[in-house]
Amino acid sequence: MNFSTPKKRQAGEPILPMINVVFLLLIFFLLSSQIAPRAPFAVTPPELERGEPPTPGAVLFMAADGQLHFSGAEGGDALAAVAAQAAELEVLTLRADAGVPAREVAALISRLRDAGIKAVSLTGTGS
Amino acid sequence: MTLAFGTPREKKRLSLAPMIDVVFLLLVFFMLASQFGRDQVVPLAMGGAGSAYQGPPRLVLVTAEGLRLNGVPVEAATLADQLTALTRKTSDAIILQPDASASLQQLMDAAGLLSGAGFTGLVVME
Numbered sequence: 116m117n118f119s120t121p122k123k124r125q126a127g128e129p130i131l132p133m134i135n136v137v138f139l140l141l142i143f144f145l146l147s148s149q150i151a152p153r154a155p156f157a158v159t160p161p162e163l164e165r166g167e168p169p170t171p172g173a174v175l176f177m178a179a180d181g182q183l184h185f186s187g188a189e190g191g192d193a194l195a196a197v198a199a200q201a202a203e204l205e206v207l208t209l210r211a212d213a214g215v216p217a218r219e220v221a222a223l224i225s226r227l228r229d230a231g232i233k234a235v236s237l238t239g240t241g242s
Numbered sequence: 243m244t245l246a247f248g249t250p251r252e253k254k255r256l257s258l259a260p261m262i263d264v265v266f267l268l269l270v271f272f273m274l275a276s277q278f279g280r281d282q283v284v285p286l287a288m289g290g291a292g293s294a295y296q297g298p299p300r301l302v303l304v305t306a307e308g309l310r311l312n313g314v315p316v317e318a319a320t321l322a323d324q325l326t327a328l329t330r331k332t333s334d335a336i337i338l339q340p341d342a343s344a345s346l347q348q349l350m351d352a353a354g355l356l357s358g359a360g361f362t363g364l365v366v367m368e
């Protein structure tokens with residue numbers, strides 16, 4: 116005699132809790148992450164053996180042909196946009212291509228100094 | 243006669259498949275979001291207003307052929323030692339001036355060298 120209840124059919128994988136977890140992760144990363152600013156052109160910074168970790172925040176890009184980009188603004192507008200934010204910026208990260216002549220970068224830093232930028236960090240890539 | 247009440251119910255185990263799904267999701271996320279070839283920066287002082295230049299001249303000229311300290315050609319290995327003699331503290335301003343032939347990589351090498359030696363007052367001048 117067998118009084119055991121008939122075995123239930125194996126239920127499928129519970130999909131709802133899984134979706135909950137995935138959404139939770141999604142929201143967590145959306146809130147906690149900071150999207151790194153990107154330039155519309157390719158920038159390959161020079162190599163740097165030892166440096167300091169980069170500070171998050173405003174980045175001014177400089178392409179190999181000297182083209183500038185700062186948060187959506189190009190060329191002269193980029194410099195104007197930097198100058199407009201100069202008071203709020205603690206440090207401006209300059210991400211210049213390794214193909215730019217050093218003198219052009221020095222000239223750009225001089226212009227940033229005139230625009231009222233307090234500190235500039237020059238970006239390189241670690242090995 | 244024995245009464246069988248069925249096999250004792252199995253303890254419900256944590257289902258593995260959703261867990262693996264989530265782990266893979268995390269894996270894909272971090273693979274896409276993480277940056278390879280991590281960036282490093284050299285902080286530059288802006289000089290100019292506020293802090294007056296003090297002490298002997300410390301002008302490092304960066305050229306394609308090499309470095310010059312106050313006009314005298316100098317080996318990269320001995321640059322930091324020579325500058326230590328010319329500075330009173332590590333935050334003293336050191337002027338880096340690239341000439342027309344220098345590439346950004348050479349300026350970066352010089353800045354990285356001095357920054358690595360502990361100097362924090364690097365000023366890039368035109």
